[in-house]
Every structure is written in C-alpha cells, then in structure tokens.
Amino acid sequence: MTDKKLHVPVMADLAAKGEKPEYLYWVGCAGAFDDRYQKVARAFAKILNHLEISYAVLGKEESCTGDAAKRAGNEMLFQMQAMQNIEVLNAYEVDKIICTCPHCYNTLKNEYPELGGNYNVINYTEFLDEMIQDGKLKLENNPFKGESITYHDPCYLGRGNKIYDAPRNVVKAVFGDVKELKRSRSFGLCCGAGGAQMFKEAEKGDKEVNIERTEEIIERKVDKVASACPFCMTMLTDGIKLKNKESELQNLDVAEIIEKALEL
Amino acid sequence: MTKQILFIISLAITLGVFAWSVKRLWAFFKLTKPSYPIKNIGARISHTLDVAFGQTKIFRKPVIGLMHALVFWGFLVITLGSIEIVIDGVFGLERSFAFTGWFYDFVMASGDVFALLIIVFIKAFSLRRSILRIKRFTGVEMSSKSYWDAQIALSFIGLLMLSLLAFNVGYISNHPNGYEGVYPVSAAIVNLVNLDLGWLQEPGWWIHILLIFVFANYLPYSKHFHVFLSVPNVFLANLEPLTKYPNLESITKEVKLMLDPEAAYDESEEVARFGVKDVEDVSWKNYMDSLACTQCGRCTDVCPANITGKLLSPRKIFVDLRKRMDEKGPIAIKGEDDGKSLLRDYITEEELWACTTCNACAQECPIDISHPNLIMDMRRYLVMEEAAAPAELNTMFTNIENNGAPWQFSPEDRLKWTEG
Numbered sequence: 043m044t045d046k047k048l049h050v051p052v053m054a055d056l057a058a059k060g061e062k063p064e065y066l067y068w069v070g071c072a073g074a075f076d077d078r079y080q081k082v083a084r085a086f087a088k089i090l091n092h093l094e095i096s097y098a099v100l101g102k103e104e105s106c107t108g109d110a111a112k113r114a115g116n117e118m119l120f121q122m123q124a125m126q127n128i129e130v131l132n133a134y135e136v137d138k139i140i141c142t143c144p145h146c147y148n149t150l151k152n153e154y155p156e157l158g159g160n161y162n163v164i165n166y167t168e169f170l171d172e173m174i175q176d177g178k179l180k181l182e183n184n185p186f187k188g189e190s191i192t193y194h195d196p197c198y199l200g201r202g203n204k205i206y207d208a209p210r211n212v213v214k215a216v217f218g219d220v221k222e223l224k225r226s227r228s229f230g231l232c233c234g235a236g237g238a239q240m241f242k243e244a245e246k247g248d249k250e251v252n253i254e255r256t257e258e259i260i261e262r263k264v265d266k267v268a269s270a271c272p273f274c275m276t277m278l279t280d281g282i283k284l285k286n287k288e289s290e291l292q293n294l295d296v297a298e299i300i301e302k303a304l305e306l
Numbered sequence: 307m308t309k310q311i312l313f314i315i316s317l318a319i320t321l322g323v324f325a326w327s328v329k330r331l332w333a334f335f336k337l338t339k340p341s342y343p344i345k346n347i348g349a350r351i352s353h354t355l356d357v358a359f360g361q362t363k364i365f366r367k368p369v370i371g372l373m374h375a376l377v378f379w380g381f382l383v384i385t386l387g388s389i390e391i392v393i394d395g396v397f398g399l400e401r402s403f404a405f406t407g408w409f410y411d412f413v414m415a416s417g418d419v420f421a422l423l424i425i426v427f428i429k430a431f432s433l434r435r436s437i438l439r440i441k442r443f444t445g446v447e448m449s450s451k452s453y454w455d456a457q458i459a460l461s462f463i464g465l466l467m468l469s470l471l472a473f474n475v476g477y478i479s480n481h482p483n484g485y486e487g488v489y490p491v492s493a494a495i496v497n498l499v500n501l502d503l504g505w506l507q508e509p510g511w512w513i514h515i516l517l518i519f520v521f522a523n524y525l526p527y528s529k530h531f532h533v534f535l536s537v538p539n540v541f542l543a544n545l546e547p548l549t550k551y552p553n554l555e556s557i558t559k560e561v562k563l564m565l566d567p568e569a570a571y572d573e574s575e576e577v578a579r580f581g582v583k584d585v586e587d588v589s590w591k592n593y594m595d596s597l598a599c600t601q602c603g604r605c606t607d608v609c610p611a612n613i614t615g616k617l618l619s620p621r622k623i624f625v626d627l628r629k630r631m632d633e634k635g636p637i638a639i640k641g642e643d644d645g646k647s648l649l650r651d652y653i654t655e656e657e658l659w660a661c662t663t664c665n666a667c668a669q670e671c672p673i674d675i676s677h678p679n680l681i682m683d684m685r686r687y688l689v690m691e692e693a694a695a696p697a698e699l700n701t702m703f704t705n706i707e708n709n710g711a712p713w714q715f716s717p718e719d720r721l722k723w724t725e726g
C-alpha cells in the first residue's frame with residue numbers, strides 16, 4: 043500500500059488518558075490481516091475520521107469472534123473466544139460496536155448476548171446509510187460517472203439479519219441506481235465462503251459456488267459489483283480473475299465507494 | 307338409524323387407528339431432546355397468520371404458489387363442511403350448520419367453487435409430476451415411493467372433491483323447492499344436466515366422508531402429513547434471526563470452569579453427547595420438521611452446494627431423519643441399539659461439510675424448517691466427539707487458538723493495516 047499511516051485511535055490508549063469513545067470499530071480478522079480487506083478497513087477508518095466520529099479500535103486486544111469455529115462445529119473454541127472478547131469489551135464498558143464484517147456482526151449481535159456480552163451492534167452499512175440520511179455525510183461527487191453497478195447480498199447481512207436496503211441506499215447515494223441481480227435480496231446466492239468454507243477446499247462438484255455467482259454478475263453487464271463482506275470480496279475477486287474479466291468488472295466494498303466519492 | 311350406527315362405527319375405527327399412530331409418534335418424540343422454549347405467543351400467532359394462512363413463503367414462487375394457496379384456502383372452508391358432515395352423521399341430521407345463515411351460505415359457496423378449482427389444480431400438480439421433469443422433484447432422496455406417495459395423496463384429494471360435488475349435486479336435485487346453502491358450481495351442473503341426479507347424494511356423502519377417514523389415517527405415514535403438521539410447525543418455528551445459531555449450554559459450563567478454576571463442578575450432572583449423531587440427539591423440533599416436510603425441494607433448489615453439483619441436499623437431511631426414526635425408534639424404545647446411526651449410515655460427512663450456512667434453504671422453506679442448524683449440530687458431533695474435521699479446518703482452529711485469528715498472523719500485527 044502506498045497510503046500514509048492512518049490515525050486510528052486505540053481503546054487502551056484512550057483509556058490510559060481516561061477517555062471513552064462513543065463507538066468501538068470492530069475491525070475483524072480480515073480487516074486486520076487480509077491484503078484486500080485491509081483496504082476496506084482503511085477506507086472505513088478514513089470515513090470515520092472524515093466524519094469526526096468519536097471511536098477507537100481494540101487493536102492487539104481484538105481476537106477472532108469465533109464465528110468460523112462455531113459454524114465448523116467447534117463450539118468449545120467459539121465460546122472460549124467469545125468469553126475472552128466479552129471480558130475485554132466489558133472491561134472497557136463498550137456500548138456501541140460498529141462492524142464491517144457481517145460474520146463478526148452476526149456473532150456479536152446474536153450470539154454474544156447469552157454469554158454476557160450485551161452491546162448495541164451496528165453494521166457499517168446501516169451506519170453509513172444513517173449518516174447520509176441525516177445529512178452528515180455529504181456526497182457531491184460521483185467519481186464513477188457513467189458506470190453501472192450491481193450489489194451482491196452477503197448471506198449473514200441479508201437473509202441472516204434482514205439488512206437489504208441500507209447497503210443499497212449507500213451505493214445509490216453515489217451511483218444513483220443499483221442494477222439488481224437475478225438472485226438478489228432474500229433470493230441472493232451465496233458466494234460460497236460462509237460456514238467456514240472460506241478456510242477449506244470445497245467438496246467435489248461440477249463447479250465452484252463463486253464461479254456460479256460471478257457468471258451471474260457478468261451476465262448482468264455492469265462495470266462494478268459492490269459487496270459488504272470480506273469473504274464475498276475474496277470469492278468474487280477470485281471469480282472475476284478466473285473468468286479473466288478484471289478489466290471490465292471490478293469488485294468494490296460499500297465503504298470503498300464512499301471513500302472514493304469523498305476523495306479521502 | 308342404520309346409517310347412524312354405520313357412521314359411528316366408521317368414525318370410531320378412524321379415531322382408534324389415528325390414536326394408535328399418534329401414540330407411536332409420541333413415543334418417538336419422547337426419545338428426542340428439548341428444543342428452544344416456546345414463548346412470544348403473540349408474535350407466533352402473527353407469524354402463523356402471515357406464513358401459514360397468508361401463504362407468504364409459498365408465494366415466493368408466484369404461479370405454483372397461487373395454485374397451492376387456493377388449494378390450502380379451499381381446504382380450510384371445506385374442512386368446516388367436513389366437521390358438519392361428522393356431526394350430521396353422528397346425530398342423524400342434515401345440514402346441521404345451516405342455522406349460521408349467511409356465514410353458512412358463504413362457506414358452502416366457497417367450498418363448492420374451491421372443490422372445482424382444486425380438481426383442476428390437483429390434476430395440474432399430478433401431471434406436473436408425471437410429465438414435466440422438474441429438477442427439484444428429483445434427487446437421491448426422492449425414491450419411487452416418494453413419487454407414488456405424492457400421486458396417491460393427489461388422487462385422494464381429487465376424489466374427495468369429486469365426491470363433495472356429487473353430494474352437493476344430489477342434495478340440490480333432491481330439494482327442488484329450496485335448500486340450505488349456496489352452491490354455484492353444483493347448481494350449474496344440475497341446470498346443465500337434464501337428468502335426475504338425486505341418487506348422487508347418499509353415495510357422494512358416504513364416499514366423501516369415508517375418503518376423509520382413510521386419508522386421515524394414511525397421512526401419518528406419508529410426506530403429506532404436512533396437511534396436519536405444517537400450520538403447527540410454522541407456529542412453533544424458530545423466530546430468531548436465521549443466522550443466529552444457538553450456543554451449547556453444556557459447553558458454556560465447561561468453558562466457565564476452564565476460565566475460572568475456582569468454579570464448582572456439579573458432578574451430579576450427566577455428561578451429554580455434544581452434537582448430533584443419531585435420532586436420540588436431535589431436538590423434538592428437528593423431528594417435527596422431518597414429519598412436517600412435504601419434500602417439495604424448494605430448499606435443495608436454492609442450495610448453492612446442490613446447484614454446483616455437490617452431494618448436499620438440505621431436503622435429504624430431513625427425509626433421512628424421518629426414515630432413520632422409523633427404523634431406530636421402535637428399537638430405541640425397547641432400549642436396544644442396531645449399531646447404525648443417522649450420521650454415516652444415512653448422512654455422509656461429505657454432505658455436512660458442503661454447507662455454506664447461507665440459509666437460502668431455511669429462507670425458502672414454506673414451513674420454516676431450519677436445515678443449517680441441524681447440519682451444524684452434526685458437525686459439532688464430528689468435531690467435538692470425534693475430532694473428525696477436515697484437516698484445513700483443524701488448521702483454522704489451531705490458528706484461532708494460538709493467534710486469535712483464523713489465519714496464521716501474529717496478534718502483534720493487528721494494527722498493521724493502519725500503517726499503509
């Protein structure tokens with residue numbers, strides 16, 4: 043990356059100064075370590091900085107939510123992770139958590155409360171949508187003029203938590219329109235990476251799921267495809283590469299669209 | 307009087323056989339584990355009105371959905387007529403609900419019109435199965451038994467409607483000077499056919515009600531048990547977000563013990579098996595799902611793994627569960643074991659590991675079955691009881707344990723993304 047160092051407040055540093063931010067930004071393992079998704083984490087942090095939001099990240103104190111372990115059947119490991127994270131979050135008296143990763147979002151929002159972790163968990167697409175609606179996030183430029191876009195619903199955001207409109211609203215705020223895929227919203231087709239599939243080879247079949255989905259996106263004849271999940275990002279990027287369509291079709295995260303529109 | 311006695315005897319036999327079937331299933335249910343608590347009755351009622359009576363999920367396929375919805379709504383009004391027939395039969399009355407006036411006219415008229423519509427749609431459903439090759443009606447779990455089960459049930463329904471019309475036509479013909487209720491279709495038939503059709507009343511009545519009695523007792527052994535179980539299944543559905551996968555309480559205790567060595571260990575508690583290996587490990591709701599499943603295949607039709615040629619078919623998981631309970635239930639009640647299990651003898655590991663937990667199946671299921679949660683319950687058994695996860699997943703587990711991330715990166719590098 044050629045970007046310069048970003049100013050991202052860390053929870054422990056603020057606590058040492060006796061400060062408490064309004065939001066905790068839960069970066070997730072993909073945001074922290076995945077080359078492609080690091081760009082999305084940077085984009086979102088830039089937007090938070092631009093909006094002068096009071097926030098912080100856990101940094102080295104953040105650990106995997108345990109989502110993939112849980113879906114792979116390792117409940118023991120999941121709960122160990124959950125308990126440790128909850129201990130950290132509760133020690134900082136965290137109230138509002140913003141997630142970019144829908145898997146982290148789903149786990150923190152739906153599965154942590156019963157283990158003693160009760161937070162107001164917000165998905166970044168809802169947050170961005172609200173900022174746009176409230177007029178706090180002003181989008182005057184469209185760096186994608188003349189380009190068309192479609193949106194791929196991440197399962198854990200859409201079917202899982204019924205967040206269909208927020209990401210579309212954000213994309214529309216820049217692009218004006220979203221071309222829907224044949225299988226969209228609650229009918230959306232998975233990218234193939236959920237339920238711990240991200241970390242293993244697929245079972246034997248005729249085709250990879252991400253290829254099935256990528257072909258559907260290519261058929262829609264759009265210039266861009268937006269998504270809002272690190273796993274979808276990987277799967278679609280791989281699919282586009284395999285189909286040799288990188289020059290005609292690019293995969294962007296919702297946060298990156300805003301980052302570009304704001305010229306951050 | 308003879309008619310009354312004959313009717314009461316048939317009714318008694320029907321109820322007797324049905325009670326025996328229910329008792330058998332009840333014993334199977336007693337083998338299963340508890341499920342989530344049934345709370346929020348208000349929300350459940352509105353959910354049932356929406357999904358069951360409003361048929362909202364059925365309408366996700368609009369054309370066939372409308373046909374199903376009309377058959378379902380027709381069944382509802384015709385069922386009121388069937389209750390009347392039973393009361394008439396037991397007490398030797400005729401049209402005993404006629405006192406309800408306009409309501410009676412409305413119910414009878416709807417039933418009469420629906421009967422004709424249902425005959426048309428049932429014929430279409432039947433031809434769709436025998437002539438059109440619809441992908442979701444195929445698959446390893448769809449045996450010829452399943453095909454004939456569908457055709458038998460459709461024939462029953464078709465004959466039920468024909469006999470109802472015959473009864474109505476006969477009844478109108480026998481009462482030229484006025485009758486109770488309104489029957490648009492049957493009255494039209496009487497007007498069109500210039501013959502005395504009064505003789506149809508008695509055989510129509512008997513055939514209709516006896517078919518209902520036989521059909522009711524066929525259902526508990528058929529996939530068409532959904533006629534009885536789908537509405538309760540929707541009422542008892544999991545109302546939580548689809549991707550919320552319940553935490554295992556027995557694990558919570560163990561984890562707390564590990565994190566806090568001073569916590570007291572309750573030795574009186576039986577150590578349960580983690581996850582699902584066989585039918586005794588599933589919840590009563592899982593088993594009810596398997597009984598309510600109509601094998602429509604909408605789940606498999608949208609499954610990304612199935613679409614791309616993998617072995618997994620969400621429908622098969624529940625077809626297998628019901629089959630295995632039929633096999634294991636009677637043995638387990640006697641406290642015996644046959645050395646087989648749902649896992650491996652019916653459902654392979656390859657099927658289970660192919661699931662992406664995308665919940666397209668659960669979203670589509672017209673009666674709210676949750677397939678991914680049962681699939682993950684079986685993964686829990688594989689991982690926590692047998693350590694039988696695919697090697698790559700074991701690597702992922704190790705990474706999370708050691709570095710707090712599914713990939714092999716150091717927690718020290720968690721802020722590197724900010725550096726650029």
